[in-house]
Amino acid sequence: MSDPHTPRTMGQQFGRRSWAEPWKIKVVEPLTMTTRAQREQALREAGFNTFLLRSDDVYIDLLTDSGTNAMSDRQWAGMMLGDEAYAGSRNFYHLEAVIQQCYGYRYVVPTHQGRGAEHLISRTAIRPGQVIPGNMYFTTTRLHQELAGGRFVDVIIDAAHDPHDPHPFKGNVDLAKLEAVIASEGAANIAYVSLAGTVNMAGGQPVSMACVKDVRALCDRHGVKLYLDATRLVENAFFIQEREPGYADRSIAQIVRELCDLTDAAWMSAKKDSLVNIGGWLAVNDEGLFEELRNLVVVYEGLHTYGGLAGRDMEAMAIGITESMQDDYIRSRIGQVRYLGELLADWEIPIVRPTGGHAVFLDARAFYPHVPQDQFPAQLLAAELYLDAGIRAMERGIVSAGRDPQTGEHQFPKLELTRLTVPRRVYTQAHMDVVAESVKAVFDQRAAATGLRIVYEPKYLRFFQARFERV
Ligand SMILES: Cc1ncc(COP(=O)(O)O)c(C=O)c1O
Numbered sequence: 001m002s003d004p005h006t007p008r009t010m011g012q013q014f015g016r017r018s019w020a021e022p023w024k025i026k027v028v029e030p031l032t033m034t035t036r037a038q039r040e041q042a043l044r045e046a047g048f049n050t051f052l053l054r055s056d057d058v059y060i061d062l063l064t065d066s067g068t069n070a071m072s073d074r075q076w077a078g079m080m081l082g083d084e085a086y087a088g089s090r091n092f093y094h095l096e097a098v099i100q101q102c103y104g105y106r107y108v109v110p111t112h113q114g115r116g117a118e119h120l121i122s123r124t125a126i127r128p129g130q131v132i133p134g135n136m137y138f139t140t141t142r143l144h145q146e147l148a149g150g151r152f153v154d155v156i157i158d159a160a161h162d163p164h165d166p167h168p169f170k171g172n173v174d175l176a177k178l179e180a181v182i183a184s185e186g187a188a189n190i191a192y193v194s195l196a197g198t199v200n201m202a203g204g205q206p207v208s209m210a211c212v213k214d215v216r217a218l219c220d221r222h223g224v225k226l227y228l229d230a231t232r233l234v235e236n237a238f239f240i241q242e243r244e245p246g247y248a249d250r251s252i253a254q255i256v257r258e259l260c261d262l263t264d265a266a267w268m269s270a271k272k273d274s275l276v277n278i279g280g281w282l283a284v285n286d287e288g289l290f291e292e293l294r295n296l297v298v299v300y301e302g303l304h305t306y307g308g309l310a311g312r313d314m315e316a317m318a319i320g321i322t323e324s325m326q327d328d329y330i331r332s333r334i335g336q337v338r339y340l341g342e343l344l345a346d347w348e349i350p351i352v353r354p355t356g357g358h359a360v361f362l363d364a365r366a367f368y369p370h371v372p373q374d375q376f377p378a379q380l381l382a383a384e385l386y387l388d389a390g391i392r393a394m395e396r397g398i399v400s401a402g403r404d405p406q407t408g409e410h411q412f413p414k415l416e417l418t419r420l421t422v423p424r425r426v427y428t429q430a431h432m433d434v435v436a437e438s439v440k441a442v443f444d445q446r447a448a449a450t451g452l453r454i455v456y457e458p459k460y461l462r463f464f465q466a467r468f469e470r471v
Pocket of ligand 1: 066113116138200269271280
């Protein structure tokens with residue numbers, strides 16, 4: 001074990017050169033410091049669910065990287081250029097052109113956020129009874145597929161379910177699994193293949209370009225469509241540039257484009273990669289599908305030239321997309337996540353390896369081997385982290401997996417994780433040190449922790465609103 005404060009912050013000691021953020025801070029937002037007694041009360045009132053805490057009671061907020069981005073001065077200036085016309089806002093045309101250029105699809109439909117896009121694509125592309133194979137489920141994505149009458153089937157490689165497997169592309173599709181699903185269901189019964197880059201629930205793990213090429217070829221052989229969840233594709237592109245032979249000299253923007261060009265359509269929660277606080281889109285190449293989506297967006301989101309967004313939000317998104325594709329930005333973004341992961345790994349704290357793009361995932365099973373999975377170890381770990389120093393994390397285990405829609409029983413995922421999600425351009429390296437030290441303190445107290453039970457559970461996406469108490 002090494003002292004966390006020397007090797008990483010003084011990188012040259014190892015003969016390496018450190019990265020630093022390609023921006024400086026212009027505006028700051030004060031944070032609230034709380035006492036342990038205040039946090040105990042706040043956590044009780046929140047039913048041991050970090051989603052139900054007030055943000056004023058949180059010191060360092062690593063709940064999510066979704067919509068928590070700090071915007072640049074260019075983006076804030078863009079907000080002043082908002083054209084709030086009901087129809088035909090100039091900001092929509094700017095956004096459309098940027099998406100067409102950066103992601104490469106022909107037709108663009110804006111939505112208020114990712115799940116708005118998931119809703120539209122699921123309603124349009126899935127017939128009841130159809131199957132959607134994908135590289136691990138995501139909560140809202142799978143729910144919209146199920147609400148449309150579809151059934152999600154996981155075809156990710158086995159390594160993705162093992163927190164300690166060092167595979168560089170743990171988001172990859174297992175082609176044999178995908179082939180087997182197509183063979184057993186019949187190609188006509190596959191709505192589309194749902195490909196995510198990077199894979200959130202696997203720990204922010206990337207998919208390789210070689211894998212996407214193979215999936216494309218397999219889909220072509222069977223006449224199956226390939227749709228992409230592009231929410232964190234820029235982060236995925238960084239890992240391709242870093243790890244995949246032949247990509248070291250390609251820019252992030254080129255890699256993003258090459259990957260999108262292998263797919264037929266994409267949906268996006270712009271609240272992640274695109275450095276905004278709200279927004280999303282759907283983009284497709286098929287004109288007929290676009291016609292349907294353009295019609296449906298009017299019913300559920302808003303007119304097809306605003307999709308539930310203000311003109312200023314679309315402008316900030318257009319600028320944010322361009323900023324997100326800059327190589328030095330993405331290197332510092334992933335560098336910060338990796339910095340936190342390396343501090344924890346140096347202390348032999350069990351985390352998902354390799355560290356992913358947007359978060360460090362703690363292996364809650366390894367923290368609390370004495371807590372059975374149906375007493376929610378990852379939920380417990382998030383609660384203990386909050387109690388220790390006011391750091392807010394998120395459960396990504398059995399609570400997030402929800403219940404089987406047929407049997408009503410808990411679904412027991414192999415991964416029982418607590419996610420420390422790093423917002424983009426928000427916290428400093430000193431914040432990461434404080435987080436690591438708090439995780440260490442909780443780890444040192446792990447033997448004393450006891451499990452939780454559910455006292456309230458909503459029907460859909462229970463992790464957002466469920467309440468718990470100590471067993
Ligand atoms: C991979 C992925 N897809 C889709 C979504 C849904 O996006 P939103 O939260 O904007 O509705 C998320 C959000 O966390 C996500 O991580």
